[in-house]
Amino acid sequence: MCFLLYVLTAAWQDGKRQVISGWLLLFFFVHFFVSQVCWKVLGEEKGDYPQSLWFRGMAVNVSLWYLLAGCMIGILLLLISKASCGALGSGDGLFFFVTGIYLGFWKNLFLFCSTLFLCSIFGLIYVVSGSLQGKDYRKKSLPFLIFTLPAGIFLVCV
Numbered sequence: 221m222c223f224l225l226y227v228l229t230a231a232w233q234d235g236k237r238q239v240i241s242g243w244l245l246l247f248f249f250v251h252f253f254v255s256q257v258c259w260k261v262l263g264e265e266k267g268d269y270p271q272s273l274w275f276r277g278m279a280v281n282v283s284l285w286y287l288l289a290g291c292m293i294g295i296l297l298l299l300i301s302k303a304s305c306g307a308l309g310s311g312d313g314l315f316f317f318v319t320g321i322y323l324g325f326w327k328n329l330f331l332f333c334s335t336l337f338l339c340s341i342f343g344l345i346y347v348v349s350g351s352l353q354g355k356d357y358r359k360k361s362l363p364f365l366i367f368t369l370p371a372g373i374f375l376v377c378v
Contacts (some may be wrong), residue, residue, distance in 0.1 A: 223277050224320055227372035229363075230315055234365035240311035245318055252278075252322040258285065260375065277376045279324030290320030290328040297332075312364050327375055334371035339364055 226248045233240050259280055264332035279287065294317025301310045320328045343362055 221274050221276055221376065222248075223300075223319075224372060224376045226318070226322075231365045232364075234363040236309065237258075238309070238361070238363055240315060241364070243344065245311075245368050247297050249318045249321065251282060252318060256321060262377070267377075277327070277378075278322050282324050285323055286324045289325035290323055291317050293319070293328050293332055294320055309364070315365055323375065329370045331368060333376075335364065335367045338367040338370065340366065353362050 226244075229244055230240050233244065255275060255288050256279065259275070279290070292300070295314070297308060297312055297313030297316055299313075301308045301313050316328060316332055319331060323331065339362060346360070346362070347357050
């Protein structure tokens with residue numbers, strides 16, 4: 221549930237202002253990092269606690285390298301953002317860096333790929349419908365993180 225709260229808040233901020241608060245990223249980075257450390261310390265009994273619903277979807281019983289590999293997706297996006305002079309927002313890279321700590325590599329890769337797929341489909345529909353109306357929407361920017369909602373909900377529910 222905390223992951224869903226993070227995704228919802230980041231998507232709302234990206235959709236409304238196309239900027240993600242640094243405080244939001246910092247808060248959830250610390251929260252997810254401390255959560256991973258606490259779950260490692262608690263051991264196998266973690267499923268017995270009622271707050272385990274709060275941590276639904278979190279990668280557990282994985283190595284530190286698996287979590288760092290999940291963060292590498294965000295780092296790669298940050299490098300692409302730098303190379304493209306901001307065509308891809310650095311907030312998107314930071315978002316996926318933070319989700320990598322919580323989800324690990326494969327779930328974070330699923331989140332990124334499904335977000336990219338949904339954004340591409342929506343962008344294609346947006347451009348084609350604009351051209352049918354005689355409008356040019358090719359230079360419009362889309363808030364990328366809004367498209368994390370379906371995959372984020374799926375990762376929390378499964």
